[in-house]
Amino acid sequence: MSEITRLPYDVVVIGAGGAGLRAAIEARQQGKKTAIISKSLFGKAHTVMAEGGAAAALGNVSQQDRWQVHFRDTIRGGKFLNDPRMAELHAKEAGERVLELEYWGALFDRTSDGKISQRNFGGHEYPRLAHVGDRTGLELIRTLQQRVVQLQQADAVELGDPDAMLKVFAETTVTELVKDGERIAGAFAYIRESGEFVLFEAPAVILATGGVGKSFKVTSNSWEYTGDGHALALRAGATLLNMEFVQFHPTGMVWPPSVKGILVTESVRGDGGVLRNSNGERFMFGYVPDVFRSHYAESEEEADGWYTDPENNRRPPELLPRDEVARAINTEVKEGRGSPHGGVYLDVSTRMPASEITRRLPSMHHQFRELADVDITAEPMEVGPTCHYVMGGVEVDADTGAAVVPGLFAAGEVAGGMHGSNRLGGNSLSDLLVFGCRSGLGAASYLDGLGSERPTVAEEDLQAAVAAAQAPLQREAGENPYAVHQELQETMNDLVGIIRRGSEIEEALENLAKIRERVANVRSEGGTIYNPGWHLALDLWNMLLVSESIARAALEREESRGGHTRDDFPEMSPEWRKVNLLVSLRDGKVRLRQRPVDPLRPDLLELFEREELAKYLTDAELPAEETAKEDK
Template sequence: MPELPGTRHPMTGNEMSPDAVGGMEHHDFDVLVIGAGGSGLRAAIAAQEAGARVAVVCKSLLGKAHTVMAEGGIAASLGNLWPEDNWQVHFRDTMRGGKMLNHWRMAQLHAQEVPERVLELEDWGALFDRTSEGLISQRDFGGHRYARLAHVGDRTGLEMIRTLQQRAVALGIEVFMECTVTELLLDRTGETPRISGAFGYWRETGRFMQLEAPSVILATGGIGRAFKVTTNSWEYTGDGHALALRAGASLVNMEFVQFHPTGMVWPPSVKGLLVTESVRGDGGVLRNSEGKRFMFDYITDYFKDETADSEDEADRWYDDKINNRRPPELLPRDEVARAINSEVKAGRGSEHGGVFLDIATRRTPEFIMRRLPSMYHQFKELADVDITKQSMEIGPTCHYVMGGIEVDPDTEMSKVAGLYSVGECSGGMHGSNRLGGNSLGDLLVFGKRAGDAAAAHADAMATDRPKVDPADVSSAKQVALAPFEPTGEHTENPYTIQADLQQVMNDLVGIIRTADELERSLVEIEKLKQRAQHLLVTGNRQYNPGWHLALDLRNMLLVSESVAKAALTRQESRGGHTRDDFPLPDDVWAQKNLIVGLDATGNGIELTEKPLPEMPDELKKLVE
């Protein structure tokens, strides 16, 4: 592939200078944030307010972050509806929801600090729904003892992004939109490698860019595009996970992938699109094809004491919430997803392979339109279903990965100096299963902490800034351009490989797993990795989505291998990881995490076991 792939702008037809086409931009900052979702923006704001020169790089447009899909609310023990609620109860719920595999310190910091972060968001202009007393309203969500989700209808994530984006713009933070980072750059001249910046390109023109910074914060989101049915948008290709691995960082808990129990099932064009948990929190119930409210058959011992075991008791909770034994539809997401999967497998599913979510028989049209406006319009416009009169057809969909980059709980720094991680690409906070509503709080709490720490690290490096190695930049260029000049006679289409990968992950590494299927998945992923070495991309670097996908595939294949290998190794069922051949939790596995790193070849992954961090006695008492 020649360095100058074209000389005319594809939209205007105007002549482009050689530098504009094939040259490389250079930028220098103190803190570079990769990703412009809730965690990335909150980190950028914190770093900028700490005095650092900050830039944000985002793969798509500012404001189009996947954070907007977190519709239900922000879990925070404000106590506006239940004065009994406090950070200790929220900590307990988070640890129990994660089946005790969470990093206790992250769960503690989150529960303690998220109320302040919510009030801060309100100070910046977020327009939360209100109680009759004028306080921030809070709603129920699965796994939370009390109604604690601060919300804006069913558009909370959108309001968060709007508020943070407005704050970032007001602070003058520089944003590079529609740019993709393909490699992190390291200074290896000292005893240990240090982050020195990142290499990427403009998606519109294909022009390369070198971004130098002593602190880099990864906020790239999840891995859902490796699966066939997912709520995730096209950006979620595991970029942060893979970038960190190639830079020498480690990942934790990669076997735990959350399948949200309620994604749209019909029509096929929107299969997997998220149906917010708010529908169940506001009174929606699940029924099978026989009309039975089946969740009462799936109450596990772990939650038996606090879950209603009859329709009468559950209905009383919806009406007055005095008995505080929650309906089984509000069990944690992993429990509900497995129950739906079991009903479908037993032949009691809907016509299109899901079950029915019914709120129309429990709530008035006015209530539904006020509390769930996005869900009403989503089903009306996309499926011609009026949820004020009809049931929704839903089923499990790949939604969130609990696994991510292993970080220090207080600073969010990885084991690579200067490299930080926040949000969904960070691991440890949620253990084996994330409670609904904990994601937005996670973004705010640890976004601020990462931004503060990254700014402090950059300041400490002021007199000894890490240097970029020109050889690394040259190598990154070569890797990026390789799809234009494939090796060998046989060539592959990136779209075909992605479709094959999604099918493998769907069929062999899905919601229910076995050793045989996981072993087969690893064989198939290895074949796909070999095929990916012969990718062919035609055209030039301008407006070339095939090229973009070819580069994303490197990351998707790496994180898919990480998930499959960790899932094969963990011989138990826990949280988002269910093994048919090991259907019960195992006390031995409850004491350790699986850590993923690159192997000696740099092309595959290896696993190590690591004991859980020891929890202080005063916190043990809260969860016992």
């Protein structure tokens, strides 16, 4: 058996993005010895790509904004399928978490009177996104990393060792969670540079691994997003919630091919950018759903008034929720009104002077100039939908982040429930702050309840994890993992993409069954010292599990809602609105079952007009007419 380094910890956090760092900071502040495992270099987490801002009802730009309005916008965006408790906690606590970042040193943009500036974003009734130009995610990561360093410096002074209570393990990949009976006992991993195997012995593991985008051909996600946390949770006995809901961000780069899918921040539209088709038409006016009709402008003149008077309730249609904009762009392209490279035009040059664009959108200006030879201060961008975010994830308790497996927690994109069927822009950064903090507290509380009784890892489980990791290197023959990965991506992109049909999803499941047999026999040449082919061979198991989970849930849900659009079931169903789909793994097979959605409390229902509720809820769920009222 290969030599394995054993490292004892109280809490192991898998993922070093915003959710993982915030969880680790909280666990350490609660006195727990904590390890942070980063799949890439520390500081390179995908959170840095979240450019627009963190949504929080601070009321700095619009004094009418408050947590109830933020909650209402979040539920509307998620098409009433959100976990109500998660959405409530998020709306209430996002402001506190953003102010905490400021206290820790985050340098937010400012209003004229010195408050944190907030900008418009799709689906938000008021300017709500606290931002740092279009580099907010980068500032968030910088601030949280600096907080980690501060805690380590304190440990160096008090304990003589900066790594005594909080240590980062960069370029390290977890391949399996290990258990003692039903309880989590640790995480088995390898160091990517050397191939050395490591067992993190810990009774509490927090998953903060992000999303699943690398299962799709066109994605804004970076290479780490192979669904590791989703698959680790499934194999450990946890359940995944509503995996059919995959968000296709409406604006990714479409040219040149080498950068297709790279994100174009929503703040371009929030700051006045407009979408036009190849005929020069501002087409979004024709795609406003009836349920949003009273909130969005019906003419260019009315839309332009929003930017001079944000208190006006008639927002430009470019600021519809992301699922609506993505479907509209997809339709324009399919009907022959797309740009030369298969997208549409996004133009901000007619709305702002060049100096203002380079000040407010420096990353976008640099990105297009360097990668596409386009000067966005003078010409439009070509953009189109790209796989961006998964709303589905590990089923967790809203208050603690706990999964159904004792000792397992999840936060951020890997956790399900918060965003319902579609996430509003800006809610991701505040989500990972709120629930990163809560999962760290939850893990600490769980540990306190264990006392001195800690789980242990059985030797046979450890040997099984080693054997599974080494298998691709020990086969004398087998397929190239890159070829199998390409076919998996094409299957998901073409058959379970932005527009779905039952027959195509069934075809995808047949393809995935064949790919499963091939993944079991992939071969990686070379040894364990930094071997990308070996790394991909192991990641393929995770992507396959996640892909099948998405496909089976998408086939089961016979309606269109949020990030899930069925061509053969084009309408939302009030009956399906009451249904959560839970994925589990039994006997090595992906299983699906239904569970009722938690109802909204009466006081939260009162935030919506009864006419709006009637578009989502069944008659039995509607409140009495005299209790439903418009929020003033």
